[in-house]
Amino acid sequence: MSGLRVSGLRAEYGAARVLHGVDLEVGEAEIAVLTGPNGAGKTTLLRALSGLVRARGTVTLDGVRLLGRRPEEIARLGVWHVTQEGGTFAPLTVRENLRVGARSGRHFAADLEWLFGYFPVLQAHLSQPAGTLSGGEQRLLAIGRALLARPRLLLLDEPLRGLAPRAEGVLFQAIHAINRHEGTMMIIVEHHVATALRIAHRSYVVESGKIADLRTRWRW
Template sequence: MSGLDVRGLRAGYGAARVLHGVDLAAGDNEIVVLLGPNGAGKTTLLRALSGLVGGRGAAALDGVALLGRAPDEIARLGVAHVTQEGGTFGPLTVEENLRVGAQARPWPRRGVSEDVSRVFTYFPVLQAHLGRPAGTLSGGEQRMLAIGRALMARPRLLLLDEPTRGLAPQARSRLFGTIHAINRHEGTIMIIVEHNVAAALEVAHRAYLVESGRIADLRARRRW
């Protein structure tokens, strides 16, 4: 099966169960947005898909099972995860951060410099800061760098956890426009956790409402 297919996913932390049998799908080139209150299980769902949290049930990307694998193995299968924290390396320069992102690719890793240039087409402000340590960038610029670094892995599936958190409305709008452009040009499947409902639905092909560790509702919209 092409795309992401999740069936009966259960996950949690120790004895605390957070997800209680989640079913979810994302087809080729789709942007899927996860909506819902804090504590509903949205972040845990992304963490289970990327291997940061153990899960049970079934989750497959293009027919290849993800659950039960280590995070680095899942990354090599084409899954990139940008967490709420972003995860940039502060002492490393912007260029070094981007090149680190390519390490998730299987060998041989060709075209790394070309991919750095490709990231700059989406986030031109990063090119102006190429030699600066990531830790000196603004919060919004660090968010862009984290997404750019994930793109360096050439992911089939990109998981974004609250990518616009803390951004001003204008910056949030620009970032969602860039996310839409990445999806359109790269064909990357995206699962996005987002609290700004109106902005998220502008780019989403479908949206799931998560409540108490379960899918409460599904809304689909036209493709771009």
């Protein structure tokens, strides 16, 4: 079965349980948005899917089980996670950061041209150390690096954090275009709910570690 299927997902930090049996799905070429109050478990849910938090339950991507695998194994299966912190390598240049995510050095130049079609701002900073970029530019770099791996499923935790209002629209236009043209499945945690729902095929409201409400939206 294609797509992501999550059933009975539970996760905890020490003795504190954060997720209490989450069920959700993301279909082929869909974008799902997670909304809900702070502390509801949205970030933990993404971390569980990418292997950064130990979890129990059933998670499959295109029928392949993910739980119990190391984060690097899950990444090789096509799940890339851009955390709230972004995770760029500050001393390395933008080009060097992007090379980390590239599928192969043989196709790196072509991959860069492909990426610049969506994020042209990165092209102007290729030789600049990542640590000297603005916070918003560093988030674009982190997302761009993940996209160069051509993920099957992209997890984005608050991608609009640190972005100027004008850049917010540019980023979400790019995310929408990538989803349409490349068929990349995405789960986006975002507090800018109205903006995120404009590109969502489905949305889930997370409250107290559970899915509180499900709304499906077909807008495109």
